[in-house]
Amino acid sequence: MSRKKILAGNWKMHKSINDARNWIRHFQGNRKGVLHVDILLFPSYTTIYPIGKEAIKANISLGAQNLHQEEEGAYTGEVSGKMLVDAGATWTLVGHSERRILFAENDKQINLKVRRALTSGLQVILCVGETLEERESQHHQEVVRRQLTEGLSEIHHDDLHQIIIAYEPVWAIGTGKTATPQDAQEMHAFIRSEISSFSKPKIASSMRILYGGSVKPDNAKELFACPDIDGGLVGGASLKPETFLAILRAF
Ligand code: PEP
DSSP states (O other): OOEEEEEEEOTTOOOOOHHHHHHHHHHHHHHHHHOOOEEEEEHHHHHHTTTHHHHHHTTTTESOOOEEEEESSSSSTTTOOOHHHHHTTTTEEOHHHHHHHOOOHHHHHHHHHHHHHHHHEEEEEEEEEOOOOHHHHHHHHHHHHHHHHHHHHTTTGGGGEEEEEEEOOGGGTTTSSOOOOHHHHHHHHHHHHHHHHHHHHHHHHHHOOOEEESHHHHHHHHTTTSOOOOOEEEEEGGGHHHHHHHHHHOO
């Protein structure tokens, strides 16, 4: 099954509207025909609408880094799926480890967010991944299995094509440590077999699974060459367009 590759950039709490526009212009001007990879950017909420037109011209899809699980209501400071669609987002991240750890999001809440995103018309990147302690105690597969089964609970098989999984080991995010291609491939194959066990082999083999965690130009090629790694979710190295382009060339 051939799956279209994806390169996604998570800008976290960085960049003004002007910085974001300049980034897109630089990227577009230097992409040089690398069009066989889907490009997704996750800027701040406040940047999504203002950069929408530039993103469309540059063939980039925009997403949010989070959403609230309720449709609307008295949730001061929160942003709904419908608002994100209204602002021009077509994707959202759900369950990023910074949300799980710093904002205490649990699997139940993450599942509600995935379901709300889908009913709002957003596609989802569901992030999963173990901590260093969980890996060292050999619990990494058990943790990722739980994050997948609970995160995707009550989601119909027919909706799974709207979802991408990002395997992001927590110990590799923003630390400069990367999973070896062998360890990453092993986990990606495990994720695919888990998805197959609760849906259908055909759905699992068409699902895209990204690796995230200190992806850089010098490690991207080996990671992206692994058979079950369909691209990357990049944090720090997505902030400069030249570095992101260098990662893109690794495909
Ligand atoms: C991320 O935040 O999703 C991420 C992978 O960050 P970094 O590339 O900086 O490790």
